[in-house]
Amino acid sequence: MSIRFRTARKRGTCLFAALTAALALSSPEAKAAEAAPPQFTDGFGLVVTSKPRWVDENRRTFIFSVSTDQVPTPTLLDGQEPGRHAVVVTLPDDYSETTRNYPVQYYLHGHPDRPDAQWNQRVVEKATAGRDLITVQPNGSGRGWYSNWVNPGAAGPQNWETFHLEQVIPFVDANLRTKAAKADRAIVGHSMGGFGALHYAEHRPDLFGYAGSFSGGLDLRNSEMRAAITATLVNPASGTPTVNADAIFGPPIWPFDGIWNAQSPAHNVTSLRGMGVALYTGNGGDLTVNPIQAVFENRARETALVTAANLTAAGIGFHFSDYGDGSTWAPGCTGKHADEACVQADMNHFVGLFTRHA
Structure with missing residues (x-):
């Protein structure tokens, strides 16, 4: 008992x-x-100013913010806070259920876009669903142009390239389960971000195995591109300049335009040799419908054609989707510059290319 x-x-x-x-x-x-999403520890010159939090109940995408002395006072867009750079991360579906490491792509937004815009989240989550891939979207400001500005003046240091390549990338590798090898890291962007993606890949081919541009303005020797870039430095409400026209790349006129020429992605393609390269562009479609976005895309296409010609002349392999009015590229795509259906198809295709090789 x-x-x-x-x-x-x-x-x-x-x-x-x-x-x-x-x-x-x-x-x-x-x-x-x-x-809770993964937590981040300060390092590599970055200080976490707001902790990671999920953006919705799906728990794939989270957002946090950092500060950096490389860009202490970024240009603010609606909803952004002084000195804080938003970083948006989308994880693979099974990230929390495994101990594996994953390839990572960096997606650079355009002007005057931002990494936490809902359409960027939609595009990334749809393209990466079911894929073993981490996507990171860092803040690039509405006018940062993914460059270290040569004459920022009163804006203070605007060292966007240093911020992203020397701080954000090692910071992400230290805090997430990434595959940190070049072959497992891609960079891609839309519009201003497409410029940034090829610009960064050309400057640091040791970091990236794949690079892509969605309707990027790639030819800085093109006078229309120069005008478009300097226009982003103007306050849209008042039409007055916020900084000098020579703030980013120096004077945009000959014979003082040497930095513009030297930083043109279309003309510095040789360092892309051995890297996967993909270009995507429409032609603007019907110019009488949404003519501003149609013209933007038409001009971006011209810079993509110059880039493609220079890649071909250099004997560098690349993928080029030149999809015209978009009717054969994706349902709803009209071939215009900020057409979500077009960008979604671009991202779907690019992710497929990269993940087959990563």
């Missing part, structure tokens, strides 16, 4: 312990810990 009593008491103790553990695991604190 005493043996049975002790056995029963032991079973009761085990049951009580199990129930206690179950209750502990179902507590609000435990659920919050389980549900």
